[in-house]
Amino acid sequence: MQPRNMSMSGVVDLAAVKAAGEAKAKAEQARAESARQGGTPAVPPSALVIDVDEAGFESDVLQRSTEVPVVIDFWAEWCQPCKQLSPVLERLAAEYAGRFVLAKIDVDANQMLMQQFGVQGIPAVFAVVAGQALPLFQGAAPEAQIRQTLDQLVQVAEERFGLTGIAVDADAAPGAAPEAAAVPVGPYDALLEAAVQALDAGDFAGAVQAYRNVLVDDPENPEAKLGLAQAELLGRVGKLDPQVVRKAAADAPADVRAQIDAADLDLVGGHVEDAFGRLVETVRRTAGADRDAARLHLLGLFEVIGSDDPRVVKARGALARVLF
Incomplete structure (x- = not known):
């Protein structure tokens, strides 16, 4: 099974799932009851990844989803792509530290759940938020894409349902906490300096290559990730x-390529909110591959500005409202 994206805008019809309004009310009631009882106790890291079967689906997934988003990984022992994807999801569950819980469902042992969710092939990843089921993606997707999808999921869960996740007690189970990141091979000062000099000289291709050289050894290097996004943007705009x-953008509002190019120009010109607004509107107007292209490009522009920037936070909310 080749990886393919599944639209995040659809909702899976499950007999056990309540309507969105009822689900929200249920989530609010659960939080109120938890508050009256002194709050939900912190869970050990091991509780962030659970095996779920048909008998426990109601309590382990539907009820739990009133407190925290539940990401479902449909897998099987014989599925090789599943063996690539599952460890990534488990590691991200630990890294996100309670902002979602990962539920693993073996399709061979739980055919009814597979049918209820309409799973066509595995690996397949869904989410349940306040009782509402959403398809996320299918296949062993790239980690960067998975992170973007999870970021959108946790933001929607917080903004629409007030679900901010669950507390995690890292000391509850010694050795179960996420492993400390390995010390990068480095140092990268020379490569980073070379990238900056290439940018200053207008050699965007050289800057891109220098930043990529850093990321080969240290994929999470924040300076290299930001620099690469900026160098790629400048390289595109220069053409x-x-x-x-x-x-072209004014004449054809639904032309995704034209709107993407115009958004790049907006961003480089300092019109950050205009760039974000343009692509959010493009996502709203389009569907299928065009919508995915606009959405992914917008997420890339978020990387240029930085996830903590208030303009990015605002635009993420607008994007989530359009998608969901």
Whole structure:
């Protein structure tokens, strides 16, 4: 089974799942009851990844989803892509530290659940938020794409249902906490300096390559990730004719390529909110591959500005409202 994206805008019809409004009310009631009882106790890291079967689905997934988003990993022992994807999801569950819980469902032993969710092939990943089921993606997707999807999921869970996750007691189970990140091979000062010099000289291709050289050894290096996003943006914009791009974007609001190019120009020109707003509107107007292209490009522009920037936070919320 080749990896393919599944639209995040659909909702799976399960007999056990309540309507969205009822689900939200249920989530609010659960939080109120928890508050009256002194709050939900912290869970050990081992509780962030659970095996679920048909008998426990109601309590382990539906009820739990009133407190925290539950990501479901449909897998099987014989499935080789599953063996690539599952460890990534388990590691991210630990890294996200209670912002979602990972439920693993063996399709061979739980055919009814597989049918209820309409699973066509595995690995397949869904989420349940306040009793509402959403398809996320299918296949062993790249980790960067998985992170973007999870970021959107936890934000929607918080904004629409007030689900901020569960507390994790890292000391509850010695040795179960996420392993400390390995010390990067480094140092990367020379490569990073070379990238900056290439940027200053207008050699965007050289800067891109220098940043990628750092990321080969240290994939999470924040300076290299940010620099790469900026260098790629500048490289794209350098090939554009602003007048042609602006006219094309104005004449064809539904032309995804034109809107992407115009958003790049907006961002480089300092019009950050205009760039974000343009692509959010493009996502709203489009569907299928065009919508995915606009969404993924917008997520890439978020990387250029930085996830903590208030403009990014605001735009993520707008994007989530359009998608869901």
